[in-house]
Amino acid sequence: xxxxxxxxxxxxxxxxxxxxxxxxxxxxxxxxxxxxxxxxxxxxxxxxxxxxxxxxxxxxxxxxxxxxxxxxxxxxxxxxxxxxxxxxxxxxxxxxxxxxxxxxxxxxxxxxxxxxxxxxxxxxxxxxxxxxxxxxxxxxxxxxxxxxxxxxxxxxxxxxxxxxxxxxxxxxxxxxxxxxxxxxxxxxxxxxxxxxxxxxxxxxxxxxxxxxxxxxxxxxxxxxxxxxxxxxxxxxxxxxxxxxxxxxxxxxxxxxxxxxxxxxxxxxxxxxxxxxxxxxxxxxxxxxxxxxxxxxxxxxxxxxxxxxxxxxxxxxxxxxxxxxxxxxxxxxxxxxxxxxxxxxxxxxxxxxxxxxxxxxxxxxxxxxxxxxxxxxxxxxxxxxxxxxxxxxxxxxxxxxxxxxxxxxxxxxxxxxxxxxxxxxxxxxxxxxxxxxxxxxxxxxxxxxxxxxxxxxxxxxxxxxx
Ligand SMILES: Cc1cc2nc3c(=O)[nH]c(=O)nc-3n(C[C@H](O)[C@H](O)[C@H](O)COP(=O)(O)OP(=O)(O)OC[C@H]3O[C@@H](n4cnc5c(N)ncnc54)[C@H](O)[C@@H]3O)c2cc1C
Numbered sequence: 001x002x003x004x005x006x007x008x009x010x011x012x013x014x015x016x017x018x019x020x021x022x023x024x025x026x027x028x029x030x031x032x033x034x035x036x037x038x039x040x041x042x043x044x045x046x047x048x049x050x051x052x053x054x055x056x057x058x059x060x061x062x063x064x065x066x067x068x069x070x071x072x073x074x075x076x077x078x079x080x081x082x083x084x085x086x087x088x089x090x091x092x093x094x095x096x097x098x099x100x101x102x103x104x105x106x107x108x109x110x111x112x113x114x115x116x117x118x119x120x121x122x123x124x125x126x127x128x129x130x131x132x133x134x135x136x137x138x139x140x141x142x143x144x145x146x147x148x149x150x151x152x153x154x155x156x157x158x159x160x161x162x163x164x165x166x167x168x169x170x171x172x173x174x175x176x177x178x179x180x181x182x183x184x185x186x187x188x189x190x191x192x193x194x195x196x197x198x199x200x201x202x203x204x205x206x207x208x209x210x211x212x213x214x215x216x217x218x219x220x221x222x223x224x225x226x227x228x229x230x231x232x233x234x235x236x237x238x239x240x241x242x243x244x245x246x247x248x249x250x251x252x253x254x255x256x257x258x259x260x261x262x263x264x265x266x267x268x269x270x271x272x273x274x275x276x277x278x279x280x281x282x283x284x285x286x287x288x289x290x291x292x293x294x295x296x297x298x299x300x301x302x303x304x305x306x307x308x309x310x311x312x313x314x315x316x317x318x319x320x321x322x323x324x325x326x327x328x329x330x331x332x333x334x335x336x337x338x339x340x341x342x343x344x345x346x347x348x349x350x351x352x353x354x355x356x357x358x359x360x361x362x363x364x365x366x367x368x369x370x371x372x373x374x375x376x377x378x379x380x381x382x383x384x385x386x387x388x389x390x391x392x393x394x395x396x397x398x399x400x401x402x403x404x405x406x407x408x409x410x411x412x413x414x415x416x417x418x419x420x421x422x423x424x425x426x427x428x429x430x431x432x433x434x435x436x437x438x439x440x441x442x443x444x445x446x447x448x449x450x451x452x453x454x455x456x457x458x459x460x461x462x463x464x465x
Pocket of ligand 1: 033034068069070071072073074075076079080091111132133134135138139140141142143144145146147148149150151152200201202204205206207327328416417453
């Protein structure tokens, strides 16, 4: 049911007429995200200040209007699709870097600042913010925090949870809270910062963050390692992580995914290459050389075909570009892919890949994998034709078995993409009933009227009495 004019007027009074969109055509554009699902909101609000967000939450609470916070809608799980209509609160006008603080290696930002803008500003002081999703040019700090986003650097530098000092946020009761503090140590009270990070806008709306920055390494070397089979590449990953040097990136690409980028001239790939690792080592100039030598020894097993230094800026850029376009290349190749981002303990990667190979054979569903092997986090793509009912059923059944396999290997169903609507009915397979019950109770404390991103993240079926 559309919002009544008197409710729309309240939002206009709170944020200003220029900060609300009511036209269906304009609202339509805010109803999608990278999950390719869509639902049109009744209203879009574009606040400038935390106080306006507080007022919006209070109006939503008073009239029981669902409120979905949106950064730039790049998430892959439907987390910003307003499935119950209501209001989309877009943070795009809260895009100020408030303060940089090089001596304390931190930066305060509003939620709508793009990840790439943070990196550019931090670089002026020789610093960077470790979360580096491939979407960095068009995703926001608020979205990164709400999804606990990460990327290749997480293996050494961690995810948003390890790189955020303090948050300010508006809860579902309209209260403005502060979690964490300006220091890199602190144990006073519960760690609500880590709780809000990854909560997908279902507990509170983040209005400001103090990000923890790291110094840019003096030198970063890049190695391209090619293997005759998947097992050799993954054995190398396990070996590399068994010694005492931590790479700052350790990415895996399987044969199917390699085939999508094999023809790029810059790749210069031998046809016998069936799997590849991108390994990066950073640190002080004088230590990187020795560390690379050590890592190469562990990467160089009997299945290794080629170890190539790709540190030259042009080569490095092309290699990472090829890695970053994989997701989109797969979508072009197979528009109906099921894309999961599961994680297993690193030592279980060989078992995961051999299990996937056998599931793929049994179900006749091609499965392509690539991703952050150094964290045990792989993007698994099940390719199928949606118009073929038999194939679509087979893909769905195969997915159930993929999840069973991941959980049997002590893994988790998502490493960085989150739950949204795509995986909410699966999470009770991973999280025990008592723990899930506690999560529902926490949600009720933060958002007693269930107005913040309803129908996402936690399954409907859980009861917390
Ligand atoms: C090509 C491509 C590559 C990608 N690569 C990666 C990758 O390498 N690593 C990775 O982790 N992800 C990746 N992603 C996924 C996505 O970019 C990230 O999840 C990103 O953090 C989402 O940011 P956003 O601003 O688009 O947020 P949105 O998609 O707008 O929102 C995501 C979630 O955050 C919530 N939210 C947004 N802002 C706030 C706020 N201020 N307060 C509270 N909740 C909020 C929303 O309600 C929603 O639940 C990729 C996506 C694409 C399209």
